[in-house]
Amino acid sequence: xxxxxxxxxxxxxxxAPGAVLLPDWLDRAAQRRLVAACREWALPxxxxxxxxxxxxxxxxxxxxxxxxHWYPYGYARVAEDGAxxxxxxxxxxxxxxxxxxxxxxxxxxxxxxxxxxxxxxAIVNHYPHGAKMGLHQDRDERVDAPVVSISLxxxxxxxxxxxxxxxxxxxxLELRSGDLLVFGGPSRFAYHxxxxxxxxxxxxxxxxxxxxxxxxxxxxxxxxx
Numbered sequence: 001x002x003x004x005x006x007x008x009x010x011x012x013x014x015x016a017p018g019a020v021l022l023p024d025w026l027d028r029a030a031q032r033r034l035v036a037a038c039r040e041w042a043l044p045x046x047x048x049x050x051x052x053x054x055x056x057x058x059x060x061x062x063x064x065x066x067x068x069h070w071y072p073y074g075y076a077r078v079a080e081d082g083a084x085x086x087x088x089x090x091x092x093x094x095x096x097x098x099x100x101x102x103x104x105x106x107x108x109x110x111x112x113x114x115x116x117x118x119x120x121x122a123i124v125n126h127y128p129h130g131a132k133m134g135l136h137q138d139r140d141e142r143v144d145a146p147v148v149s150i151s152l153x154x155x156x157x158x159x160x161x162x163x164x165x166x167x168x169x170x171x172x173l174e175l176r177s178g179d180l181l182v183f184g185g186p187s188r189f190a191y192h193x194x195x196x197x198x199x200x201x202x203x204x205x206x207x208x209x210x211x212x213x214x215x216x217x218x219x220x221x222x223x224x225x
Contacts, residue, residue, distance in 0.1 A: 010023035010024060010176075011023065015160055015171045015173060016160055016171065016183070016186070016187045016190065017185060017186040017187060018111060018146075018183060018184050018185025018186045018187040018188065019160060019181070019182070019183040019184075019187040019190070020103035020104065020181070020182050020183075021173060021175075021179065021180070021181050022099075022102060022103060022179070022180040022181075022182075023176065023178075023179050024176075024178050024179065025099070025102070025150075025178060025179060025180035026150065026178040026180070027178070028178070028203065028205065030178075031152055031177055031178050031203075031206075032205065032206070032209075034150070034152060034214075034216065035152055035153075035206060035209050035210050035214065036209065037089070037091065038064075038124050038126075038152070038210075038214055038216070039209060041064050041066060041086060041089075041124060042064050042124070042126070044081065044083075045079070045081055045083030046064070046065075046069070046079035046080075046081060046083040046084065046085050046086050047064055047079075047081075048062050048063065048064045048124075048126060049062060049063065049064070049079070049080045049081070050062050051063060051071070051072065053072050054072055059133070060127075060128075060130065060131035060132060060133075061125045061126065061127055061131050061132075061133055061194075062125070062126045062128075063123050063124060063125045063126070064086070064123075064124045065079065065085055065086075065121070065122070065123050065124075066085070066086050066087065066088050066089060066092070066121065066122040066123075066124070067085065067086075067087065067088030067120050067121035067122060067221070068085060068088075068120070068121040068221050068223060069085040070121070070123055070140065073139070073140050074140055075121065075140060075221060075223060088119070088120050088121055088122060089122075092119070092122050092216065092218050093118075093119055093120075093218075095148075095150070095218070096117070096119040096122075096148040096218040097117055097119070099148045099150075099180050099182055099218075100114050100117045100146055100148065100182060100184075102180070103146075103180070103182035104146075104182070104184075110185065111146060111184045111185040112144045112145065112184065112185060112188065113143055113144055113145025113146060113184065113220060114145070114146055114184060114185075117145055117146065117220060118145075118220055119145075119148070119218045119219060119220045120219075120220060120221050120223075121218070121219050121220075121221045122216060122217060122218045122219070123216075123217045123219075124214060124215070124216050124217075125214065125215040125216075125217070126212060126213070126214055127154070127156065127194065127197050127212050127213040127214075127215070128211070128212045129154075129197065129199045129211075129212055130197075131194075131197065131212070131213075132193070132194050132195060132196055132197070133193045133194040134166075134193050135159060135161055135166040135170075135191040135192060135193040136191060136192070136193060137163075137189050137190070137191055137192075138188075138189070138217075138219065139189060141219055141220065141221050141222050141223075142221065142222030142223060143220055143221070143222035144184070144188050144189070145184065145188075145219070145220035145222075146182050146183060146184025146185075146188065147182070147183050147184065147188065147217060147218070147219055148180070148181075148182050148217070148218040148219075149180070149181040149182070149183075149215060149216070149217050149218075150179075150180055150215070150216040150217075150218075151175040151176065151177055151178070151179045151180075151181075151213065151214075151215055152177050152178070152206075152210065152213070152214040152215070152216070153177055153202040153206055153210045153211075153212055153213040153214050154177075154197045154198055154199055154200070154201050154202045154212055154213040155174055155175065155176045155177070155197070155198040155201040155202075155213075156174070156175050156194050156195075156196065156197045156198060156213055156215075157172050157173070157174060157175075157194070157195040157196050157197075157198070158172070158173045158174075158175045158181070158192065158193075158194055158195070159171070159172050159173075159192060159193050159194070159195050160172075160173060160183070160187070160190055160192050161190055161191035161192060161193075162190060162191065163186070163187070163189050163190050163191070165191070166191050170191075172195065174198075176201070177202060177203060177206075194215075197212065197213045199212075
């Protein structure tokens with residue numbers, strides 16, 4: 001079992017009620033397949049783009065949406081360039097359902113939306129060196145089904161906060177390539193973000209296909225067809 005930076009074994013943890021971290025959930029081959037898929041999804045039309053917030057600022061993270069196009073703060077069927085959003089890939093649906101099952105197991109009945117989980121949208125975030133994401137809540141969906149987050153490439157410091165404010169208490173987690181984080185139930189609407197990435201920590205096997213960090217966030221929108 002791979003260890004952390006101190007050499008200790010990395011094991012399943014539950015950093016908050018309803019939040020589950022499964023280290024090394026994807027093996028190297030599965031990670032490489034996902035990186036290749038992300039490169040295809042990033043191509044125009046409806047490809048990778050920068051997001052301008054209503055305040056006028058531009059996010060340092062670039063993203064591509066699948067199934068539904070996310071914008072601050074809602075969803076649409078048309079991407080930033082006017083093209084129809086790319087379809088939600090069956091590959092991500094299968095992965096996300098397995099992720100929820102692996103995270104909650106026999107306790108899925110106690111997590112809203114975990115039983116019968118039907119994801120239909122995803123956001124692929126690319127973090128170039130120096131990018132980060134401020135604390136925010138995922139509140140644009142119409143259901144409270146769990147959020148599935150898969151990390152690829154460089155490590156990052158992920159901050160999982162509380163459901164009330166952007167201030168403490170929070171827990172900082174080091175997410176590495178192949179790690180799975182699922183948050184639902186009491187943590188579904190927790191504030192969360194990426195404090196920083198750790199450049200140069202990615203497996204060299206990803207180069208030159210990936211520089212920086214990729215995060216795939218899969219959700220059930222509740223928006224219907």
